[in-house]
Amino acid sequence: MTETKLHLEDSWVNAIGLDDLCVRFIINLPREELESVERICFQVEEAQWFYEDFVRPLDPALPSLSLKAFAMRIFQHCPLMSEWSEYHHAAAFSEFLAYKTRVPVRGAILLNEAMDKVVLVKGWKKNANWSFPRGKINKEEKDLDCAVREVLEETGYDLKAAGLVKDEKHMK
Template sequence: MADAADLTISQMTLVDWLDDLTVRFLLNLPPAELSSVPRLCFQVEEAQWFYEDFIRPANPTLPSLNLRQFCLTLFQHCPLLRNFNAAQHLAAYEEFLAYKVRVPVRGAILMDDSMDKVLLVRGWKKGASWSFPRGKINKDEPDLDCAIREVYEETGFDLNAAGLVERNKIGDGKVKAIDVTMREQHMKLFVFRGVALDTFFEPRTRKEISKIQWYNVKDLPGFKKQKGVAAHGQGEGQSTKFYMVAPFLGHLKKWIAWKSHFFVQRGGPGDDYRR
């Protein structure tokens, strides 16, 4: 016999759920959030994820809505935004997209102890490219805290719990970081050496990461000045599958060479990551 709550959920219409999501994600926002189109739209994006990840699986008869469709639908439904016309709703959505691609990104380059391999993640959508674990920084969030959070969300690996944050601090007491700007978006990736190759990885987020895999650093396109096929990348248009990785490889190569110089002098990697 079906649970009463399940019956209620299955009987709720799209309008019912829009009411629910408006209250859940928008109506109780502080004034500063409500007055900012980008911040408001980030909340709408959270609502869309919730709708697709939890509501639709419970009631598959509800329509699937991409972010644009969902955003415009919720704008028209929300009492706070109902006084704006369709053109203004669309302008707000386009402003959000322009802002979104400029939000700074923080993440991490995870390497094994020998620095021969790096951990890459692949997005959920069909044809998604490989990248280092990373994501957009929250308002007032410290860079390193964001990187640690994103690594945990995308791989399930806790850098703090593993002791790798303290272990990878260099002479100035900070973790090595590589900065790259792509299409007006600033990205900072912190470099962590010492992740065990037999570590179990599992995303903590839903429908964001489809695959997590170790790659040989030297096999990645752009690491060497030669043409070749990346490991495990046969038939995938290898270079385009790693376009989010390639901009960091030149800097990473120099850092590995610098670290390796100390290893040769000291007779092996050892446990001193602070050099």
């Protein structure tokens, strides 16, 4: 890769694209969300997924970034966090990782009618594992809504539209 091309890619990740991602995912958050490092970091994670899923496919020359590398770039770039020291950036990320392990996940096990086949999903990273479609519950989100949302996000299958979800009053 030429030095010019590397510079252009790096400038997108460091400036133009980061401006877009900061506005799209962080700067316009409600005040109560901006007062919590954990909530900001969840938005940084959403921004990283958006970058990997939608931005990079448009230009595969853009680098894939780990969540940590991406978070550090966002922290340094976003006006809300750029004044923090490098130590505070690292501490915020570490706190987020510790917090994230305590957030409950919801999902569903999808079987065919004969119950001899199951749907599993796998992340796109090299070291990703297979699992049932699931994901972290959002603040104040109902368990069932989270499960339905995560299955739809990860598989494209709408449990409600398929008639597989009863009203909550019928759920036990």
